[in-house]
Amino acid sequence: MNVRFDRYGSIAFALVGAFFIAESQHISTSAYGSQVGPSMFPFGLGILLVLLSLRLFYETFQAKYRAEGQAVEKLLYKRFLLMLAATVLYVLLLEPIGYVIATALFLYVTFLVMGSKSQWRSAVVSLLFSVGVYVVYVQLLKGTLPGFPAWLGV
Amino acid sequence: MGTLQYLADGFQIAFQWHNLVYAFIGVLIGTAVGVLPGIGPMSGVALLMPVTASLTAGLPPEMAAASALILLAGVYYGAMYGGSTTSILLNTPGESSSVVTTLDGYQLAKQGRAGAALSIAAIGSFVAGIVALVALVFLADPLSDLALQFGPAEYFSLMLLGLCAVSGLGGKSMTKALMMTVLGLLLATIGIDNVSGVARFTYDIPDLYQGLEFLTIAVGLFALGEVFKTILENDHSSQEIIKVERILPTKKDLKDSAAPIVRGSLLGFFIGVLPGAGATLASFFSYIMEKKWSKHPERFGKGEIAGVAGPESANNAASGGAMIPLLTLGIPGSGTTAILMGALLMYNVQPGPLLFSDHPQIAWGLIASMFIGNLMLLALNMPLVKVFAKIIETPPQYLLPMIIAISVFGVYAVQISTFDLILLVICGILGYYLNKNDFPLAPLVLGLVLGPMIENNMRRALTTSNGDFSIFFTKPLSAVFLLCALAWLVVPLVLKRRGKQVVINEEA
Incomplete structure (x- = not known):
């Protein structure tokens, strides 16, 4: 486990989520009738991803997380x-x-x-x-x- | 027509000479994939998917789909056979579902009984494969009849259940597994929307209109990711390989392992049917069960044949059981079945209840070929075990670049675009780093495959209810699925909080 990767990773994932939320607002609406248009699914998922990323970000500050530390590996x-x-x-x-x-x-x-x-x-x-x-x-x-x-x- | 009639028709398909060849190639490559450490069933199937697509290009679409699936499924269960070989001879599992086999298998090998352990593993796998197939034959019809009554709301909830199950057991951290699932679903929304025809997140890049190709992402994440891992971490072991002498097991070995094989097969099958729980869990549970029921629990870990027979049967039965939700409901319960489903979708064949009525030759041809494939595997594994043990010695400096070349060839042959090749390399790097940091990849792939369907069904359900979300709770079946989905997420959390160790399913 790598605290640093998880911390920056969660920020990156939150940004991805935010991107989808923002961009889903620009999806053109269609004639297909009903309130559930093409933007709803990505919008909802974007929110979920942001929430989950925040949760992971929070988790990385917990004591248990830090204790696990990271083994130094020799990578080629x-x-x-x-x-x-x-x-x-x-x-x-x-x-x-x-x-x-x-x-x-x-x-x-x-x-x-x-x-x-x-x-x-x-x-x-x-x-x-x-x-x-x-x-x-x-x-x-x-x-x-x-x-x-x-x-x-x- | 009765089930048996369908099965007979299936055998007719499976006995066509080219399908026999495909089944043989599949199980052969599958065994090799299982033997080679570093390539699991998921990366093996992903890697071969484009290759089969180009091999079957000349056939009519339905025949092509049947042949491709026969080959790919052969790789899947062949890998379950092969995985035991390295566990026993090298003490390094070829894939995660054979981890427990190392405990007793390697000890047996050290005592000079490697041949017995290997052949018992092969026999157990064979029995388990047949048990799972018989169950599949008899469950297929009733289950797909049941599934035919599902409306969009039920389907949505069922798929949600599948996703939750895989995320709940998907890795060390449930948060990460859920993030991967959501990311997979999000990536699936890129491209032209199926329902309304509106382009989403495409930014006028023509390559994006079709959406991100599942095949490219799967090959990148699994096959290239694994290769990058081996390049970086250099984990090919140069251990002594134990020589195999006597191959046939003694009568006592057979007697001692008969009961564990039967128990392992049944247990493995039921675990395999459950979404999210796959071959790895099945082999763990089987080992624990054998140890509990054995008259000599102290012998486990020191070379007890039951400790090989049970888990090896269980992981094979689980891989057969996992085909049931895929074929009858159209819901893959694991990473590998998700990739198989992606392969079916590539041929424009929709797995699910209609598969058995619309494309009986694919469904029953596959089932029949699995009978034949299991027989081939038994025949291959008993005398040729020594040959397969040699595969481990393939020099990695040749193997790894070739895997990259095969990935590139496969993706290019199907997609014919440099864009997809670049995406492939990016996915390879992402796959390595995500997997290394315990972000499980199976949920991502599952989300990507199920994404379009889950969205379609949700929107259809909401359209019939005029945007009222309560439709998912008021339909009784749908409510049951949602409750199960919730339980799948909550129960492991509660267990963890109580300090219990939760066995997680890593791959397969």
Whole structure:
């Protein structure tokens, strides 16, 4: 349990709730007759979320909560950030450079980041995976994946 | 047509060769998912949902839905079988419902009886699966008949009951579980309103008009969240794996575990039917019960076969029991069944009482395939247990990036949009941090799935009553559901205040 996360988290959730409350007022009304329009459900839920967040915020100040403290863990932030960056790049480049190239690059890099010792093996596995998925899905199952970029002329 | 006739038709569907293949793939992957620590049934099913969607793309819609569900359900109960393997051989549960199996299973393995423990677990799971299925067959018709009489008010209250049940048992803090439920419901309101056709919270972003895609969020929260957790915390253990020698249990083992298996199956089934209480609770209760009823309670924890047989049967029976509210009422009682329901909705099939009359081939095909799947699992698990034990040794440096790649592939194949991929990554990060800080994810997913339906039913009920909220209390059935919902929230609170330990349901 992490008091800090819960405290700031409850504030964030309260803001989300407040956002939904405020924005639900701007939802246009419709001709569908009855008092219960499209804004009522999100409005009510927003209020509930704010109330629950306040309750959590209050709970974090209770003695019991503080006593539990937090165990210091060693987290591998460097590895995580590298992996996250690789994933984000992969996701953004998927359409511009195509599935096979993006996936092979992503897997090759992340295999090495995660501690694969053999560059050779990483390259083979990543190529097999990306080409295999593309062939099976696009050629056999007729699915849609971004192909090779036009400037490659394949 | 009688129930048996329907069941026979179901078997015809399940015996079609492609459905046999899907069932086999499902249980095979399910067992692997159960064996691999870090991927539970929820992330396994979420991860495979888009993959099955693309596999079945060529089939006519109803057949596709049946095949996809056969595969996904196979993953679900296959994971229950596989979870025991790591508990017994490694002392690390593959998923939360096998936690109690470690107590006696690992001790048995240390005494050289790993094979017996594994096969008893497999036999127990098989018996339990069949018990749950037989009960499902006979309960399906009466329950869906009952549910057909529900009006919108009853449905609203029933869904509220489901949400409260999952939140009440959903995690260490009920406040957090409720917050997650409400957040799930709120996120479900994004998009075009089903009733009035008005756009809500879309801000002219075209990707938002359809609402946030359930599939993307589920895969992100569960599959990616788990991967990020493993990357950050590096919790793959490099323990010695105990070798499996003799596989078949002795006659004495069989005799000792027969009664616990039957008891575990029945108990697990009833716990599984209850919303909110799932396989984890079932296995805990079964262990406690076996210990109480045993003639040698002192042997528990030191390698008693009943301590493996009972809980392993119970968690499998619970996963079968959990299908009942999903199929007959259309109310998922747990995170995994919520994801299964999301899969059904993706195929435009509405689970609930009409499922059995509108789409009998899906409902009965699934039930029949679960019989076959359980048989396959028994056949797979007894001789191949040694092979599955090897899966644990899959090097994580290859496995983790591949899970990310499969998530991305799956989401893109179904959604074909970069927007959803970005949402996927965001959900992965959120999933990790929320779960780490005891914000349970199952209620969020449940809220997201039930959101549109609960809102529809509420508004329909309120429209018939001219906006008068008392309609939910004056209809007797609806009032009963609401009372149960309240009890589900209040009773754990009261117990906690009295200083009693409340067993909570973490996943599955």
